[in-house]
Each structure stands twice: as C-alpha cells, then as structure tokens.
Amino acid sequence: MAEISPHAIVEPTAEVADDVVIGPFCYVGPKVRINSGCRIANNVTLLGRTTLGERTEVFPMSVIGAAPQGADEDDGECVMGVDNAVREHVTIYAGANKPTLIGNHNLIMIASQIGPGAHLGDHGIFDNCTKIGAEAVIEDYVRMSGFAAVGEGVRVGAYAFVAGYAGVIGDAPPFAMLQGFPVRVRGLNTRNLKACGFSDKDIHALKAAFRELFNGRGSEVNCDALNRLAADAGANSHVQKLAGALKTALAKAGVGDVQDD
Amino acid sequence: MSKMTDLTVLREIDPAARIAPDASIGIYCVIGPDVTIGSGTKVNRRVTIVGHTRIGSNNVIEEGCVLGAFPQDLKYAGGPTMLHIGHRNLLGREVTAHIGTESGGALTRIGDDNLLMDGSHVAHDCYVDDRVYLGRSVLLAGHIRVQTGARIEDLSGVHHFVTVGRFARVGAHTPVRRDVPPFTDFQSFNHDWQSPPTVCGVHEAGIANANLPKEQERELRFALKELFVNEAALQTKIEQLVNMGVEGEAAKLCEFCLNSLQGVYGRCRELYRGQAPPESRQPPSPEAGIDIRRNKQ
Numbered sequence: 359m360a361e362i363s364p365h366a367i368v369e370p371t372a373e374v375a376d377d378v379v380i381g382p383f384c385y386v387g388p389k390v391r392i393n394s395g396c397r398i399a400n401n402v403t404l405l406g407r408t409t410l411g412e413r414t415e416v417f418p419m420s421v422i423g424a425a426p427q428g429a430d431e432d433d434g435e436c437v438m439g440v441d442n443a444v445r446e447h448v449t450i451y452a453g454a455n456k457p458t459l460i461g462n463h464n465l466i467m468i469a470s471q472i473g474p475g476a477h478l479g480d481h482g483i484f485d486n487c488t489k490i491g492a493e494a495v496i497e498d499y500v501r502m503s504g505f506a507a508v509g510e511g512v513r514v515g516a517y518a519f520v521a522g523y524a525g526v527i528g529d530a531p532p533f534a535m536l537q538g539f540p541v542r543v544r545g546l547n548t549r550n551l552k553a554c555g556f557s558d559k560d561i562h563a564l565k566a567a568f569r570e571l572f573n574g575r576g577s578e579v580n581c582d583a584l585n586r587l588a589a590d591a592g593a594n595s596h597v598q599k600l601a602g603a604l605k606t607a608l609a610k611a612g613v614g615d616v617q618d619d
Numbered sequence: 620m621s622k623m624t625d626l627t628v629l630r631e632i633d634p635a636a637r638i639a640p641d642a643s644i645g646i647y648c649v650i651g652p653d654v655t656i657g658s659g660t661k662v663n664r665r666v667t668i669v670g671h672t673r674i675g676s677n678n679v680i681e682e683g684c685v686l687g688a689f690p691q692d693l694k695y696a697g698g699p700t701m702l703h704i705g706h707r708n709l710l711g712r713e714v715t716a717h718i719g720t721e722s723g724g725a726l727t728r729i730g731d732d733n734l735l736m737d738g739s740h741v742a743h744d745c746y747v748d749d750r751v752y753l754g755r756s757v758l759l760a761g762h763i764r765v766q767t768g769a770r771i772e773d774l775s776g777v778h779h780f781v782t783v784g785r786f787a788r789v790g791a792h793t794p795v796r797r798d799v800p801p802f803t804d805f806q807s808f809n810h811d812w813q814s815p816p817t818v819c820g821v822h823e824a825g826i827a828n829a830n831l832p833k834e835q836e837r838e839l840r841f842a843l844k845e846l847f848v849n850e851a852a853l854q855t856k857i858e859q860l861v862n863m864g865v866e867g868e869a870a871k872l873c874e875f876c877l878n879s880l881q882g883v884y885g886r887c888r889e890l891y892r893g894q895a896p897p898e899s900r901q902p903p904s905p906e907a908g909i910d911i912r913r914n915k916q
Contacts, residue, residue: 381649383647418685419667447738465693469740469756486691487756487758504760
C-alpha cells in the first residue's frame with residue numbers, strides 16, 4: 359500500500375501505485391496518475407491530467423500540472439518520463455492544447471518554470487530559475503544555467519549549453535554554447551560532448567564546422583558555408599545534423615539566403 | 620503566537636527533532652528527525668526543515684522556506700552532511716538552503732545576523748559569514764564563500780567556488796564569475812559576453828560599516844585606487860603595494876587579490892575542488908554575533 363501521509367489529500371479517483379510515498383500537506387488531483395517508485399515530498403500540488411513516470415522525485419512546494427496562467431480550466435495534460443527530479447518551488451504547467459511532455463532523467467532545479475505544452479528531452483539539467491516558454495522544445499542533453507530563459511515555441515538543439523542570464527528568443531543550434539541576450543553562439547560545447555562520449559574525430563569536425571558557420575560575434579550564420587555543408591553528403595553525421603537544424607531555424611525566422619533541398 | 624494557531628495542529632514535527640521550548644513553529648510546517656532549532660527562533664507557515672540541520676536562536680524563517688534538502692549536485696552520495704545556521708538571521712519567503720556534499724567538506728554554513736531576502740538560494744558547501752545581505756532571488760552556486768558584511772543585490776547569480784570579499788557589493792542582476800575583492804563595488808551594465816562585470820568603484824557604505832581606524836581607511840582607499848582604477852598588471856601593482864609595507868585592511872586586500880590570481884579563472888577556491896575547504900574544520904569565530912551590536916552603539 360502506498361505510504362500516504364494522513365495530512366495529504368489524495369482525490370479518490372487519482373491512480374497511485376503501491377510503493378509511492380506522498381508527504382504531508384500534498385494535494386493530488388482527481389485525474390493524476392503516479393507510477394511506482396515516485397517520492398513526493400511535503401506541500402506538493404499535483405493538478406490536471408498529470409502522469410509521473412517511475413521513480414520521479416518531487417521536492418517540497420512544487421506544483422506540477424498547473425493550469426496555464428489565464429486559463430480557468432484545470433484540465434491540461436502533463437506527462438513526465440522516468441527518473442526525473444523536480445526540485446523545490448518548481449512550477450510545471452499543463453498544456454491545454456497539446457500536452458507538456460518531459461522526457462527521462464532530467465534534473466529541474468529550484469524555482470524553474472516549464473511553460474504549457476513545452477517538450478523536454480532526456481538527460482537535461484536545468485539550473486535554478488530557468489524559464490522555459492510555452493511550447494518550447496528542448497532536445498536531449500541540454501544544460502541550462504541559472505536565470506536562463508527560452509522563449510515561446512523556440513527549439514534548443516541537443517547537447518547545447520545555455521549560459522546564465524541568456525535569453526534564447528530564436529531557435530538555437532545543437533552542440534553550441536550560447537550566451538547573452540539576444541543569445542549568441544560562443545562556440546562548441548566541447549566539455550559536454552566529451553562527457554557524452556563523442557569521439558575526438560566528431561568533435562574536430564564539429565569545431566571546424568562551427569568556425570566556418572559563425573562569425574566572430576556568433577550572432578549570424580554564414581549562409582554560404584551553411585549551404586556548402588548541407589550539400590556535402592559525405593560530411594560527418596553530426597555536422598549534417600547541425601546544418602539541418604540551422605537551415606530549419608533560418609527558414610523559420612525567414613532570414614538568410616538558404617537554398618531549399 | 621496567537622491562540623488560533625496554537626489550536627491548529629496541522630504541522631508534522633518528528634518526535635526526534637530537538638526544538639527549544641520557546642521556538643515557535645507555524646502551521647503546515649514539516650520538521651525532520653535530525654533538526655535542532657534554538658530558542659526564540661520563529662518558523663512561519665509552510666516551512667520545511669529536513670536533513671541534519673542546526674538552527675541557532677532568534678532567527679526568523681518566513682513562509683515557504685525549504686532548508687536542509689539534498690544538494691543539487693550529482694556527486695552527492697546521500698550521506699549525513701550538515702547545514703548550520705547561526706543566530707538572529709532573517710530568512711525571507713521561499714529561501715532555500717541545502718546540506719553539504721561529502722567531498723566538499725560536508726557542511727553548509729550560514730553565520731549570524733544575515734538577511735536573506737525572498738527566493739534566495741544557498742547551495743551545498745557554501746559559507747555565508749556574518750551580516751551578509753542577499754537580495755531577492757540571489758543564487759549562490761556550490762562551494763562559495765561570502766565574507767562578512769558583503770552585500771549581493773537582487774537577481775545576481777554567483778558561480779561555483781567564488782569568494783565575495785568582506786564588505787563588497789555586487790550590483791543587481793550581475794553574473795559573478797570571479798572573486799569579488801573586499802570593499803569594492805562589482806557590477807555589470809551589459810550582459811554581453813564581451814563586457815563581463817568588473818570592479819566599478821569603492822563600496823562606500825561597506826567602508827562605513829567596517830568602522831576602520833582612520834589610518835587604515837586611508838591606506839585601504841589608496842590601495843583600492845591603485846589596484847582598480849585600471850585592473851591591468853594587477854600582480855605587479857600588488858607587489859608594489861606589499862613592498863611599500865601596507866598594513867591592516869590594505870594588506871588583506873592585497874592578499875585576497877593575489878590568492879584570486881593564483882586560482883583558476885580568478886577564483887581562489889577552485890583550489891579546494893574535490894576536497895574539504897579549511898572553513899569546514901574551523902569552528903565559527905567566537906566574536907561572531909556581538910559585532911553588529913558593537914557597531915550600532
């Protein structure tokens with residue numbers, strides 16, 4: 359039987375697995391599903407159609423599945439994968455039109471906010487006070503530093519590092535280190551790539567591509583270099599992925615002279 | 620406490636927790652088994668205190684604080700590390716402080732007479748000395764030392780292993796990536812990576828609060844002017860000052876700057892990466908706490 363504090367309020371229709379721990383003063387809404395191994399600390403509020411994957415850890419004062427600000431219905435959906443840690447004072451909004459999706463093995467630190475309909479990948483680390491806008495897409499292995507913000511509907515590529523106080527207002531390429539407001543590409547996130555087991559050959563190829571693509575200030579993409587890299591079928595697969603992401607980003611922003619495939 | 624609150628028993632205090640009889644605990648609080656709370660401490664509503672946390676006397680802990688939770692650090696192995704909070708601190712709403720990590724000295728310490736405003740965060744293995752002011756939502760990353768009397772304004776973030784010197788001031792919304800020398804005013808006006816925050820002048824209020832003897836103050840002002848009007852060739856200028864035979868605060872300032880230069884990226888505490896810093900072995904200074912009263916007279 360689940361270990362639920364007598365001071366917690368769990369609605370009778372909520373689905374709670376057998377070995378879940380729920381601390382005092384929690385509220386678990388009627389449409390919430392909590393899978394096995396989850397540990398919910400005290401004063402946590404779970405609302406909407408929220409699903410917590412196996413072994414999710416939720417720390418005190420967090421709110422998961424909150425209705426988007428301004429919406430009056432408590433019916434949004436939020437689906438979380440396995441092994442996530444949601445720290446103190448975090449707010450994860452539930453998406454009304456499309457669900458908020460959070461992958462696996464993420465660490466979401468104190469006072470972060472994840473907007474409605476946002477889509478987080480796997481193995482992300484989001485530092486304190488990170489704000490992720492509505493319907494933003496964060497790919498796998500992204501690291502975000504304190505106070506970083508991602509705008510609405512923006513995509514942050516895999517293995518990217520977003521520095522503290524950065525404001526990502528347009529799509530950000532994968533493998534990049536991003537800093538400033540508006541955000542600029544500072545270079546290749548070599549440290550994260552090494553930690554994630556990229557070979558030296560891949561890292562060298564990406565480094566060369568970054569040097570060609572971005573000018574000294576990292577604020578705009580060299581379109582000639584981009585077209586050349588995208589057309590090179592023999593290029594490194596990671597470089598191809600980078601070029602593809604940049605082309606999509608530029609097409610979305612409606613800037614640059616990019617050839618269609 | 621009002622009679623109303625006394626009648627409401629909606630709080631969960633572990634019977635093993637040691638709480639002074641005249642400490643007051645508000646409703647919806649959760650207090651863990653290894654917690655010690657000293658006399659006269661007022662814990663407001665919805666506060667969570669867990670872990671091996673020791674809180675001294677006459678503190679005020681406001682709504683929504685979470686103290687003594689696990690560090691947000693992947694190297695933490697789950698050991699019984701500690702959080703110590705001294706006396707007469709005011710912790711604003713939703714302040715968070717974490718216990719230490721085993722490899723970083725296993726102790727997070729907040730001294731006496733500090734003012735931590737709403738939403739500020741003291742991470743694992745931080746040492747916040749006395750009479751420190753942390754503004755709203757100030758984030759201290761791990762392994763930081765904030766020395767006595769320092770003032771960090773709203774929304775600033777401090778990088779791992781940074782030392783903020785005595786009576787220094789960090790301006791609002793500043794990303795602090797290197798050590799902040801004592802008695803200086805450290806600011807950024809532009810978050811572009813090409814113009815990182817720098818020392819922008821002397822923290823006058825800090826010098827006033829430190830109550831230095833006239834001669835020391837004069838020497839300190841001279842040293843600050845020499846070193847920071849232009850930060851180029853800092854090491855040479857420090858050596859010149861040392862050769863001139865500066866004493867007291869000016870000598871301490873030179874030593875601080877020299878240590879920072881010898882560290883990594885201007886952070887002297889980087890040298891303690893992966894080991895317990897000396898602060899974790901020192902007991903709190905005996906004069907801590909009486910300082911502020913002496914100043915007020």
